[in-house]
Amino acid sequence: MKLSAEHLEILAVIVDKGGLTEGSEALGKSQPSVSRSMALLEQRVGMPLFEPGRRPLRPTELGLSLAKAGARIRAAGIEAGQMVRRFQQGQAGRLRVGGTPVFMDGVVSGIIADFQSRNADVQIEQVYGYLDALATSLRNGTLDLAILPLHPTQVPREMTFTPLLAGHNVIACRAGHPLTRRKGLTMADIEDFSWIAPPSDSPLYRDLQRALRSIGRDDFQVSFSGGTLSSILAVLSASDALTVLPYSVAFLAGRTTPLEILPVRIEHPDRQLGILTAAEGREARTLKAFAGFVGDELHRLQNRMDHERQVRRRG
Structure with missing residues (x-):
């Protein structure tokens, strides 16, 4: 016998709130509508869901068992809705991130850890590589974005590069x-x-x-x-x-x-650390959320380093 999941959810709320009026208010439905749903559910199962003549309402043994099933369905629906919202807000999903080893280990890994501490439902797969290998992976779709230092002339024509941190x-x-x-x-x-x-x-x-x-x-x-x-x-x-x-x-x-x-002036690379993506790559909100977070964190890091250099000069 297949029962209406909506009817079971309504039953669960009525039992939880202790009455039709209270259940209707919690559900945002009219009491006649809720009463009709319970009548249809009783008709479907062929047995009463509430003990007749009892006020406040008292569920029968069957009514209580079905209410528990309805509560599980309702909880699963709420969880599913929250999951959709996390995906919509870029707080859940899977990202494949690549980058040059020194920067990934020395800078980006900490940013990834901070991002995941705020977005525990985002799974990140990290790989190492240099420009040629990373660009190939972006082209064939096995990588969502790469974080590496590049000069503007090195950016592949069909890709987008967002510079974030000056070379030093x-x-x-x-x-x-x-x-x-x-x-x-x-x-x-x-x-x-x-x-x-x-x-x-x-x-x-x-x-x-x-x-x-x-x-x-x-x-x-x-x-x-x-x-x-x-x-x-x-x-x-x-x-x-x-x-x-x-x-x-x-x-x-x-x-x-x-x-x-050491306080020795040396030549700095004419490159900037930034994010490389395929121009026609994924537009997933998780990707946008992560890229934005990386940009914000590198901006803050730049400010901290500038302050440290100023302190060194004054010292």
Whole structure:
């Protein structure tokens, strides 16, 4: 026997509120309409749902059992409605996010964690890659957006790039490094120290080469290379080696890793960290909500870094 889910929900509210009048008010329906629905349900089951002649209404054993079933149906409907609203507001769904390893680990992973703490129903799948691989994944639809540093001339013609954070590199070393105790650093001071290099196929490796050339170093000794950001920071904090990092990465890593930034001017990359999407990609609200959140967080990070630089200058 198939019963009307709406009738069962109405029965559940009547039983919960203790009467037809109260149930009608809670449902926003007229009492005659609610009475007709109960009459139809009783006719369908062929048994009374309420004990006759009792005031206030008292459900029969069958009425109480059906009311419990109706309450479950009503709760499921409310849950389903909330789920739809979360999807409509970009608070639920699945996102596939890619990006360059150093920025993903050093900057974006924390933003993802903050986003998911506010939107627990959003599932995020993260992958690493550089421009060519990320652009291919965006084209074939296996990636929703990529977060990476790009120069305007590097943006694929059929894609959209939203720049968010200006390129700014620094030379970093461990806290307490011998160079941190010297004033007016010169090239002679730096020459004796080896370098930690990022993967050789990464844009950051080319940044390291350009940065050192900008301060007169055409060749440099590499003591460690090719590792992840966590391994680079581990080696950095346990040695006298130096490395070049994006300022945003060094700024955030400094909260958990004892490192310092040397007051040496180097060439900065002519790129900006931003969001790359396919021009005809998905327009899901979850994607828009996440992209907007990333933009807001990077804007706040930029303000914090600008303030830190001002403090350093005054110091």
